[in-house]
Amino acid sequence: MSTSTTESTTSPTPTTTTKHTTTIESTTSQPRLTNETIIPITGNATKYTEHQILNTTTESTTTSTPTPTTTAKNNTTLTEKPTSSTTTPTTTTKPTTAELTSSSTVTPIIATSSTTTTTELTPTTTKLTTTLTPVPTTTAFIPMVSSTTPCFCVFNGIHYNPGDKIVNKNHTGSGICLTLICSEICVVQITTEPCPSPPPPYGCPKWNKNTNETFMFCNCTMARCIKDNIIEIIPFECPPLQNITCENGKKPVLVYDEHHCCPYYTCDCFCEGWGDSHYITFDGHFYSYQGNCTYILLEEIRPQYHLKIYIDRVYCDLVEHVSCPRSVIVSYNNLNITLMNLNHIGDADLEAVVDNVKLKLPYAHNGMRVISSGQDLFLSIPDLSVNISFGATGFGINLPFQHFGNNTQGHCGTCNNNKADDCMIPGGILVDDCAVMGDYWPASDVNSEICTPPPALPTVGGISKPTSKPCQAHSYCNLLKSKLFEACHSHLSPENFFLGCEYDSCHESNPALVCTSLQSYARACSQLGICIHWRNYTNLCNIECSADKVYNACGPAEPPSCDLPDHNTNTVTTEGCFCLEGTLLFNKESGVCVNKCGCLDASGMPRKFDEVFEYNCEECICDKARKSVICKPKKCSNVNPGICTEPEFVLVNVTNPSDPCCSKQICNCNVSMCPPLDKKCGVGYVPVLKVPYGKCCPEIKCESKKVCVHNNTEHEPGTNIPVTDCQECSCTSDVDPETQLLKVKCGSVQCNEKCDPGYEYIKKNLDDCCGKCVQTHCTVNFNGVNHTLKEGETFPSTNQSCDRITCTKVNGHFITNKYTVQCPPFNISNCQPGTVQQSPDGCCPVCVDQIKGCQVQTVRDYIKHKDCQSEEKLNLTFCSGDCTSSSWYTEAGMSSCTCCQATRSSNRTVSLGCLNSDIVTHTYVYVEECACSRTNCHEMGKNYTLPEDRQIST
Known part of the structure; x- marks a missing residue:
């Protein structure tokens, strides 16, 4: 970097006598480095006198300009203004005296002094020796009303802190200067003194320039002051135009220097946000940040234009921990405008607000302008070429590098065409991940009550990037890299938008959110002049328009309307629903498309010029001159008063059915005049x-x-x-x-005396009107024929079947029990030959047994006890067999017999199910061993006679 040196000489002034000499140490300041350009003198410079130059205007003074340097870091091009090549002229300057003026009028509280002061200036570059003659001054104190500590002074309605100069050496006439200072005790101190004499003119007073001072003359021509209004014209040459590469992927912008003479390329600053808090910084760095607070998107490092942009984020998913932008707040020129989305889940509901009052769009005030396209809100600051958009998908900020280069900080990073320093937190500390950086930019002066304090400031490199799990992107994300967007790929890479789409696929329960990444990329392509019709290739991202409008992917953000048919100051394109061809918006606020311009009535209905109509009982006309609806109350005909003849009737005014806007009088009942009602039925x-x-x-x-x-x-x-x-x-x-x-x-x-089978008609009491059918038998249906059984009777008595049905009476109810005859074990080898035959019931084979010894026999059968029965068949044992017996008679009539009887047995238990659903436990005898035992043949006068087939005589 080169530095120009300026020699400064001071012309001596006459020396006057002084009473006191004060020596003040001073250093000669170096020339201030600015972006102003000094053009070298090439060839033979031409000198002009004051009389040779006509109708010229003096412009800005150029002192010296360092040659800018470009530092390459990470293959990044730093954008600076070009410096044209000039020689460094030697400039002789004369000390100037600033003229002090003030709009304040000082009243006669000023005391003047006749004492004069002369000052001697000794030329030097290191010390300034000043000889002063003390001048008696008159000082007055004006007490000012102030509040409690800290105090302040009030002068002409303006507050001043202690030590502030309210008026500094303001010339009041007659060579007297006035100074007003707010003292430490908050009273206005007034001091008067003689004003310093202006230095004698020299150099080029025609252009207010000193000798050797170089300045921009006109039409990209520079001049140098020689002396006595003689200037030298210096040709102005621009450096070669060089192409640069923008880190954010945008095209470089051709601009001119401050003199509008030399063109050069810069990279304008674009910051975008969409979906689940995805950001692309001014220099093109992509990151995702989930915050639930109001944050600083952009603020100036060194306040110059006093522009601040905030974003208010809220958690917007019922399942995942993700946030969405609720509003963007723009602060500029003492005005805060909030762009809001009242419905961050679903279709957007957008409005612009100032001091909690909804704005009527389009809106323009204090250098800011807001319009709506239906899908997005657009805020512009024309003086700074700033454009801001906000909608359902997110936000976009476009800043010119000329005004904001190297002077931004916040979530959008630093606008200097260098990604390496975008993740910066307050204090100039860089972190590894911008998602970590987000916590450190809460808005301290906007909605601070809902924010949690940020973590303590880390040291450099003290914060690392959190790990994330891989995820499968939604199929719609692949459209970003497909042929659908191919026309835009060479102008702007879709990679950052694909990363955002992939993130939304994994962290958002609403699958339609992936549309925001596609819409944001399409919007960025539209800003480059490339229109992509992509919505028809999805099923989730369609936009429905009303019948009088049609969808356009790249329509004007400010479409024509009747109030401004050809006025479109905003060149931004946007997608949305636009009026059909041949129609236009009635105005910016209505959203109504009309064929011809006229007026809108209070209900929003378009009206043609000179159309007369009635609305809300007013006679209205669409006035062509005023281009508005003019209404006046409708006149009604006079109504003659009526008379009520019936009692309890009074006259009242009611709406006339034939003319709802007018009234008439009728007799109406006054219920309050009626007597009370009290009647029971x-x-x-x-x-x-x-x-x-x-x-x-x-x-x-x-x-x-x-x-x-x-x-x-x-x-x-x-x-x-x-x-x-x-x-x-x-x-x-x-x-x-x-x-x-x-x-x-x-x-x-x-009485119905006919009873069903098994029932009998019985009349118990003579006083009863009718008897009852009482059951007396069991009823059995066998082969389609009903049979009645008496109590204890079995059906059938004899047949070829072994099934038996028995009628039983339980608690007065007749119940049938069905069972099958179980045949005892039959072994034909135990039969005497020729004796095998069927039992009398025809169920079991029987025979005459051979003589067989007494032994235990087993049969399987159910155990029954009263109305209960075992659930399954059990092994039942008994004694059976022949025993040798004899019978003889003595004179005493004695005899002896032997029987097959159990000699060893045991008791066993079993559960029985009853008809009343009870379960009871039953004990039965299980025979284990049998033998022939002797028994008495006569007992209690009874003769026990063996069956005929078992008797054995001796």
Whole structure:
């Protein structure tokens, strides 16, 4: 970097006598480095005198300009203004005296002094020796009203802190200068002194330039002051135009220097946000950040234009921990405008707000302008070429590098065409991940009550990037890299938008959110002049338009309207629903498309010029001159007053049915004048309030409920009414003409003496009207024929079947039990030859056994006890077999016998199921061993005789 040196000489002034000499140490300041360009003198410079130059205007003074340097870091091009090549002229400067002026008028509190002061200046480059003659000054104090600590002074309605100069050496006339200072005790101190004399003119006073001072003359031509209004014209040469590469992927922008002479390329600053808090910084760095607070998107490092942009984020998903932009707040020129989305889940509901008051768009105030395209809100600051958009998908900020280069910080990073320093937190500390950086930019002066304090500031490199899990992107994300967007790929890479789409696929429960990445990329392509019609290739991202509008992917952000048909100051394109061809918006606010321009009535209905119509009982006309609807109250005809002749009627005004805008008088009933009503109705009747025709007051009448009444009890039609035991009564539908109640019909009871099989008709009491059918037998249906069984009777008695049905009476109820005859074990080898035959019931084979010894026999059968039975068949044992026996008679009539009897047995238990669903436990005898035992043949006078087939005689 080169530095120019300026020699400065000071012309001596006459020396005057002084009483006191004060020496003040001073250093000669170096020339201030600015971006102003000094053009070298090439060839033979031309000198002009004041008389040779006509009608010229003095412009800005150029002192010296360092040659800018470009530092390459990470293959990044740093954008700076070009410096044209000039020689460094030697400039002789004369000290100038600033003229002090003030709009304040000082009243006669000023005391003047006749003492004069002369000052001697000794030329030097290191010390400034000043000889001063003390001048008596007059000082007055004006007490000012101030508040409690800290105090302040109030002068002409302006507050000043202690030590502030309110007026600094303001010339009041007659060579006297006035100074007002707010003292430490907050009173205004007034000091007067003689004003310093201006230096004698020298150099080029025609252009207010000093000797050797170089300045921009006109039309990209520079000049140098020689002396005595003689200037030298210096040709102005621009450096070669060089192409640069923008880190954010945008095209470089051709601009001119401050003199509008030399072109050069810069990279304008674009910051975007969409979906689940995805950001692309001014220099093209992509990151995702989930925050639930109001943050600084952009603020100036060194306040110059006093522009601040904030973003308010809220958690917007019921499942995932993700946030969405709720509003963007723009602060500029003492005005805060909030661009809001009232519905961050679903279709956007956008509005612009100032001080919680919704703005009527388009809106322009304090250098800011807001318009709406339906899908997005657009805020522009024309003086700074700033454009801001906000909608359902997110936000976009476009800043010119000329105004904001190297002077931004916040979530959008630093606008200097260098990605390496975008993740910076307050204090100039860089972190590895911009997602970590987000916590450190809360808005301290906007919505601070909902924010949590950020973490403590880390040291350099003290924060690392959090790890993330891989995820499968939604199929729509692949459209970004497909041929659908191919026309834009060479101008702007879709990679950052694909990363955002991939993130939304994994962290958002609403699958439609992937549309925001596609829409944001399409919008960025549209800003480059490339229009992509992509929505028809998805099923989730369609936009529905009303019948009078059509969808356009790249329509004007400010479409033509009747109020401004050809006025479109905003060149930004946007997608949305636009009026059909041949129609235009009636105005920016209505959203109504019309064929011809006219007026809109209060309901939003378009009206043609000179159209006369009626609205809200007013006669209106669409005035062409005023281009607005003019209304006046509708006139109604005079109404003659009426007269009410009936009692309790009064005159009232009502709407005229033939003309709803006018009224007429009618006689109306005044119910408050009616007597009280107090009437009760009997059983079967209901009170009904009726107003007789032509009467005012209601009357109560008792009307029948259309029921039967017996013994003061109401009965519905078709129901039985108990009267006597041998009489049947029912409520009919016939109406008694006298009482208007329904009639009761009665008749003698007809006894039904026919009973079902197994039942008998029995009349126990003579007083009873009818008897009852009482069960006396069991009923069995066998082969389609009903059979009745008496108690204990078995069916069938003899047949070829071994199934048996037995009739049993339990608790007065007749119950049938079905069982199968179980045959005892049969072994034909135990039979005497020729004796095998069927049992009498025909179920089991039997024979005459051979003589067989006494032994244990087993048979499987159910155990039954009363009304209970085992669930399954059990092994039952008993003793059976022949025993050798004899019978003889003595004189005493004695005899002896032996029987096959159990000699060893045990008791066993089993669970039995009963007819009443009870389970009981039953004990039975299980025979384990048998033998022939002797027994008495005579017992208690009874003779025990063996069966004929078992008797053995000896």
